[in-house]
Amino acid sequence: MKWRPFLFAGVVLAAGCGDKGVPPVEEPVIEEVADVPSKVDLSSYFLKDGQIAHFVGEGNEFASYKARTVWHDDRHVSVYEDNGGTVMARTFRVEDERIVVVREEGEQYENYVPSDGELESLKPLYTYLQLPLKAGQSFDGWTVTDDSSSVETPLQTFDHAVVLEKIGEDGATVRSYFVDGFGEVKREFVMDNFIVSSMIERIEEPAR
Secondary structure (H helix, E strand, O other): OOHHHHHHHHHHHHHHHHHOOOOOOOOOOOOOOOOOOOOOOHHHHOOOOOOEEEEEEEOOOOOOEEEEEEEOOOOEEEEEEEOOOOEEEEEEEEOOOEEEEEEEEOOOOOOOOOOOOHHHHOOOOEEEEEOOOOOOOEEOOEEEEEEEEEEEOOOOEEEEEEEEEEEOOOOOEEEEEEEOOOEEEEEEEEEOOEEEEEEEEEEEOOOO
8 A cells, every 4th residue: 555655745745836826827818809991992982884863953053963974994984064054074093092083174075085095194183082081081172071971862861971071262161972882972062151052863874
């Protein structure tokens, strides 16, 4: 029975180590990973190729208009605004962090058909939209005043519109309301008590 003293000694040794305070095994700390916001696809701030947005206006005879969208490629798109008096054509370039206007022509009654390589050679005229579209951000004289506004239009009520505002040298305020998946859905011009507004009313699909 010689094994008993060794067994007893082992028990005493283990108990002694416990009295001296063996550090407990620490559980691994699992850090919560914050949600990373998905990349904003700025091309979603335009309608699809061939779609026509009809806007109803108040304040003057040219506040109502229709805007036809024509995509040239996955980075360049032209929008033709016809207010019954003239047609304004703007061509946009969609970049990673912003949308820029690269061409702007009035009295544009025919489709703009760029030659090979022409679109890439056009220089930006000004910035149309720029990330981040968060309240307080500014670019080219515009300020994001709200990034989750509720906007009622004849088409529908939008719950998460981005509102841009610019104040001109004459004191007039211009506001534009943008919605992901639609683009601009409302615009306002305010001078004292004089208000001109345009709101999206319906979207016409391209003819088949």
